[in-house]
Amino acid sequence: MARANTLLSQTVSDNEAVILDEWMQRLRQAGADQGGRINAAELQTQGRDFLSILKRTLGESSDVTGAAFEPLRELLADISRSRAIQGYSPRETALFVFSLKQALFAAVARRKDFSAEQLAQATWEASTMLDELGLHTMDVYQRSREEVIVRQQREIAELSTPVVKLWDGILALPLIGTLDSERTQVVMENLLQSIVDSGADFAIIDITGVPTVDTLTAQHLLKTIAAARLMGADCIISGIRPQIAQTMVHLGVELNVISKATLADAFALALKRLNKTVVTAKTPQAADSKAAG
Amino acid sequence: MAPAPADSTVLQIRSSDDVVLIRQQVRARAAEAGLGLVDQTKIITAASELARNTLDYGGGGTMAMTMVNDGLRRGIRLVFDDKGPGIADIQQALRDGYTTGNGLGLGLGGAKRLCNEFAIESTVGVGTRITIARWK
Numbered sequence: 174m175a176r177a178n179t180l181l182s183q184t185v186s187d188n189e190a191v192i193l194d195e196w197m198q199r200l201r202q203a204g205a206d207q208g209g210r211i212n213a214a215e216l217q218t219q220g221r222d223f224l225s226i227l228k229r230t231l232g233e234s235s236d237v238t239g240a241a242f243e244p245l246r247e248l249l250a251d252i253s254r255s256r257a258i259q260g261y262s263p264r265e266t267a268l269f270v271f272s273l274k275q276a277l278f279a280a281v282a283r284r285k286d287f288s289a290e291q292l293a294q295a296t297w298e299a300s301t302m303l304d305e306l307g308l309h310t311m312d313v314y315q316r317s318r319e320e321v322i323v324r325q326q327r328e329i330a331e332l333s334t335p336v337v338k339l340w341d342g343i344l345a346l347p348l349i350g351t352l353d354s355e356r357t358q359v360v361m362e363n364l365l366q367s368i369v370d371s372g373a374d375f376a377i378i379d380i381t382g383v384p385t386v387d388t389l390t391a392q393h394l395l396k397t398i399a400a401a402r403l404m405g406a407d408c409i410i411s412g413i414r415p416q417i418a419q420t421m422v423h424l425g426v427e428l429n430v431i432s433k434a435t436l437a438d439a440f441a442l443a444l445k446r447l448n449k450t451v452v453t454a455k456t457p458q459a460a461d462s463k464a465a466g
Numbered sequence: 467m468a469p470a471p472a473d474s475t476v477l478q479i480r481s482s483d484d485v486v487l488i489r490q491q492v493r494a495r496a497a498e499a500g501l502g503l504v505d506q507t508k509i510i511t512a513a514s515e516l517a518r519n520t521l522d523y524g525g526g527g528t529m530a531m532t533m534v535n536d537g538l539r540r541g542i543r544l545v546f547d548d549k550g551p552g553i554a555d556i557q558q559a560l561r562d563g564y565t566t567g568n569g570l571g572l573g574l575g576g577a578k579r580l581c582n583e584f585a586i587e588s589t590v591g592v593g594t595r596i597t598i599a600r601w602k
Binding site: 351353384385386387388389391392415416417419420423424425426 | 482486489493503504506507510511514515518570572573575576579
């Protein structure tokens, strides 16, 4: 183990420049610098850093999972993470490490002073080391992608469930997208909390942005409406499109609740119930500002 | 049970995310088949119900989606397969308001009303296959 390590270490330190050149050439051939996401100089720097750390590390240990390899793994993790965020494919990311293999093998093969046995051992050592590092790269890549997905999911869950105050005592909840059980829970909590906070009499649930209303969605809606009613607020459903209305009739779903075609109609109804009316302003100032606007 | 036709797209149903995916795929195919907005919405809703049944009661399964041509008519046919416990009494399962879970009990009967063709083959302990079709 230790001997092969010295062999590899020797090979790398004697041929660093050659290995780097060949590695970069392989990367370019494989199209690593295409698409303008990374330029040749940046790639070159990453490669040089990697090789110089590798050279140092190989002199100390051959255990890829050990402490000595920590700096190298850190560097790879950084590179891998930045590529995951830039939207590189797994193949493109793994290529960085795996294309070093050919360059390193070639450098080992060029050593005239190695015996056949030493050659085989050095090659094997290089191969297992790079495989291990390649797997590490993919591990970090996958984790970074998952982090991105989880963050996006959280953003979507928060973004898509705002409760809007339309008037004193009138709340609107514009629903957008799929009402799966996890999001419905957030929606329901948000709505009920807003009803408590504002003491609203009316909650308008607008489903213009819900593409499909099936029995599960209907059930979620019904539960939300029933809970709102218990809190003392009446619900109005708005934005049921014609095709969804037909579908709901066929399904046999009955939402025992007032519904209006548009959010505007629902708002008008809620205002009427609260004995409020909207009138056109007749004062000269209002007319002026209207003209200016 | 006969295997699905070769030109069909088979989608896995293993999680509620797959149900969302199925709705999107069925929407795309139904639009491709030239179905109108109302017919599209109907078949999508039926697919959503059956996919969720496959997941909740059948323990997951597959959906095969085929475009069908019958002379001048065009349409889309969906086959839901699961290897779950099966349905003992199909008439009872189709009745509105009947459910063994905690849903509304309208999904299966509703899906039948939303489609032009509807067939259930089910063997207790073996699995269930539901075939639906919607024509233009």
